[in-house]
Amino acid sequence: MKAVEVKNLTKFYKKSRGIEDVTFSIEEGEVFGFIGPNGAGKSTTIRTLLNFIYPSSGNATIFGKDIIRDTKEIKQSIGYLPSEVHYYDDMKVMDLLMYSAKLHKKADKKRLTELAGTLQLDLTKKIEDLSFGNRKKVGIVQALLHEPKLLILDEPTGGLDPLMQSTFFQLLDEERQKGATIFFSSHILSEVQKMCDRVAIIKEGKLIKVERVETLTKNNLKKVRVTLDGTKISALVLPGIIQQENTANEINLLYRGEIRELLTELSTISVKDLLIEEPSLEEVFMHYYEK
Ligand SMILES: Nc1ncnc2c1ncn2[C@@H]1O[C@H](COP(=O)(O)OP(=O)(O)OP(=O)(O)O)[C@@H](O)[C@H]1O
Numbered sequence: 001m002k003a004v005e006v007k008n009l010t011k012f013y014k015k016s017r018g019i020e021d022v023t024f025s026i027e028e029g030e031v032f033g034f035i036g037p038n039g040a041g042k043s044t045t046i047r048t049l050l051n052f053i054y055p056s057s058g059n060a061t062i063f064g065k066d067i068i069r070d071t072k073e074i075k076q077s078i079g080y081l082p083s084e085v086h087y088y089d090d091m092k093v094m095d096l097l098m099y100s101a102k103l104h105k106k107a108d109k110k111r112l113t114e115l116a117g118t119l120q121l122d123l124t125k126k127i128e129d130l131s132f133g134n135r136k137k138v139g140i141v142q143a144l145l146h147e148p149k150l151l152i153l154d155e156p157t158g159g160l161d162p163l164m165q166s167t168f169f170q171l172l173d174e175e176r177q178k179g180a181t182i183f184f185s186s187h188i189l190s191e192v193q194k195m196c197d198r199v200a201i202i203k204e205g206k207l208i209k210v211e212r213v214e215t216l217t218k219n220n221l222k223k224v225r226v227t228l229d230g231t232k233i234s235a236l237v238l239p240g241i242i243q244q245e246n247t248a249n250e251i252n253l254l255y256r257g258e259i260r261e262l263l264t265e266l267s268t269i270s271v272k273d274l275l276i277e278e279p280s281l282e283e284v285f286m287h288y289y290e291k
Pocket residue numbers: 013016017018019036037038039040041042043044045083187
C-alpha cells in the first residue's frame with residue numbers, strides 16, 4: 001500500500017489556478033520532498049490532502065483511505081505542520097500541546113517534555129509571548145508528539161535558526177528510523193537534498209518532475225572549477241559544457257561529457273588547480289526555477 005497516492009488532482013480557486021492534474025505517490029517509509037517556487041501549488045496540494053479545501057477534480061488516498069470520505073480516520077495517523085502556525089494565543093504551550101495530544105488519544109507527557117527539551121521550547125510560556133521561531137517549535141512538537149505514521153510538513157524550517165534546523169532534521173531522522181513516512185515542502189533545495197529519497201518539482205501548478213535525489217545529482221553532471229596561474233585565456237569550447245562562467249583566473253563549468261576530453265583540453269592551458277565535484281541539487285535544478 002502507498003502512504004500517499006495522488007491522481008490527477010486539480011484545484012481551481014474560482015477561475016484562478018491552484019494545481020492542475022497533479023499525479024504522484026509516496027511509498028511507506030519514504031522521505032519525499034516537494035519543491036517549487038512561491039505560488040507553485042505546494043500548499044494547495046497539502047491543504048487538499050488534509051481536506052481543508054476540496055479538489056476541483058481528481059482524487060487522492062492516504063494509506064489507502066480517501067482524503068475526503070475518510071479524512072477523520074486519516075488525521076489520526078498524520079502529523080501536520082502548517083507553514084504558518086496560528087494558535088489560541090492566551091493558552092500556555094504545555095496546555096495547548098496536551099490538548100492536542102489528547103485529540104490524538106496519545107497524551108504522552110514524557111515525550112512532550114523530551115521534544116520540548118530537544119528544541120529548547122519553554123512549555124510554561126503563553127503562546128502570545130513566543131517569537132515566530134518558537135511558535136514554529138510548538139508546531140513541530142505538535143506534529144511529532146503522537147508519533148504519526150505520516151508527517152506532512154509545509155516549509156518546516158522557516159523561522160528556525162541554523163542550529164535549530166539541524167536539531168529539527170535530527171528529530172525527523174529519528175521518526176524516519178521508526179518507519180514514519182515524511183512528506184515535506186520547501187523551496188530550499190539543499191535541505192531537500194540532505195533529507196529526501198525522492199523529490200517532486202512543482203511549477204505553476206503542474207508537476208514537472210519526480211525523481212530520486214541520487215539520480216538527479218549523479219546524472220553525470222559535474223561541477224568543474226579550474227584555477228589558472230595568471231595567464232589569461234579565452235572561453236573553453238567543448239560539446240559537454242552546459243554552463244561556463246569565467247573570472248580573471250578561474251573557469252567554472254557545469255559539464256556533462258567525457259572527462260577525458262575535458263582533461264585533454266585542460267592540458268593545453270596553464271592550470272594551477274582543478275576541482276571536479278557532484279553539483280548540488282540546487283545547481284541541477286536552477287534552470288527549472290528560471291525557465
Ligand atoms: N485562497 C486562495 N484563493 C485564490 N487563489 C489562491 C488561494 N490560495 C492559493 N491561491 C493561488 O494558488 C496558487 C498556488 O498557491 P500555493 O499557496 O499552493 O503555492 P505554494 O507553492 O505553497 O507557494 P509558497 O511557497 O509561496 O507558499 C497561487 O497562484 C496562489 O495565488
